[in-house]
Amino acid sequence: MNDGPPDERREPPEGREALEEEASGGTLAPSAELEEALREAADAVADPVEARGQPPTRGMRLAEGVKLPSDENRELREELDRLRAEADDARRELGRHEDRFVRLSADFDNFRKRVLREREEAHRYGSENLVKELLGVVDNLDRAVEHARRSEGADFESMLQGIELVQRQLQGALAKHGVTRIDAEGEPFDPTVHEAIAQKEEGTVPGNTVLQVFQPGYRLWDRLLRPARVVVSKPPRGADGGGEGAEG
Template identity: 50%
Template structure:
């Protein structure tokens, strides 16, 4: 069902003035006409009145012009905001679907990891099936603009990463993601959930203590 305040134009859908806005515009126009009529009547009744009296009060004209400009600006702001909200609803309308599917992806990833660790020919078929489903789900995500957040080996970014712990590691710079607990995802440029990660820290921080020799 189309919105009665919208119309399709050469540049796409446009927002038509609301009843309240049209009424305000009509009121402002009527006020201008009334002032013009009053000034004209006064001039006819008094032929000796100054010639400039029929032109209207400059302050009244300026005030009405300002009111019309404000109404036009309000309408433009409403139009832009409405179009932006519609665009956001279209771009991010599948967010709840993605959130519902994420636990399934997590479980499938755990099943694949478990099957790999168990080994043996008995689980080979199960492993292949689970991997197939996982690839299909990842394909669905990709088609809907869902991307996995790059985490392991990247510098920690609080905007897309959630630090769960720190681990001493001198092989990488401090605050580098060295392990991923749970993968993060984003829908285009919109964060769905951050990646839960382990972040590196210098192993010499605070001074490393040598191990005590075992007592007899």
């Protein structure tokens, strides 16, 4: 038997003493800040009732700042749901902008074509009013040339040559701008380019034939500026009746 003094078992320290012993058991001495935090935590654990209503200590503040994994997962799910909702809104907004872009592109293409067409027409027919004014000059030259041809003498011959020269120059200038003359004598009457001012009985040509051009017509490219004013033939009187009598 062991005659020595009985083995006194030391009870494990609790509360503040346990924290101080644990802190002092390391190889390095605890810092003053750590000792203060340990004391505050030990006091709160030793008497939680007294700690109620007291201002939060540093240890309590550190404990409150810790987030559990479940809290982090919930925040991540909420953030993911928010990002998904924003992505759906962005896709819908993108679809609306794409539809608007398609409509605007079609409108712009139509506008561009219309502008090009109007520009071409303005370039092609921009001199229409000027040409109409010059047509009267051409008519007067035509009459002067016709009068000179009916006259006699050397003076009239030289005058005729000068007028014919001016006539050719003016007609050439008009032709450069797309003006063409409609001379329809001997052709069938065409109401789209001819204007009948009189009818004349003529048995040597078919009916509705242009016998005489009183005033020539003109075109500007493919547009009619004015129709040719003409005299149109018609069958002699009694020609149809004689035929009917012969048949009877």
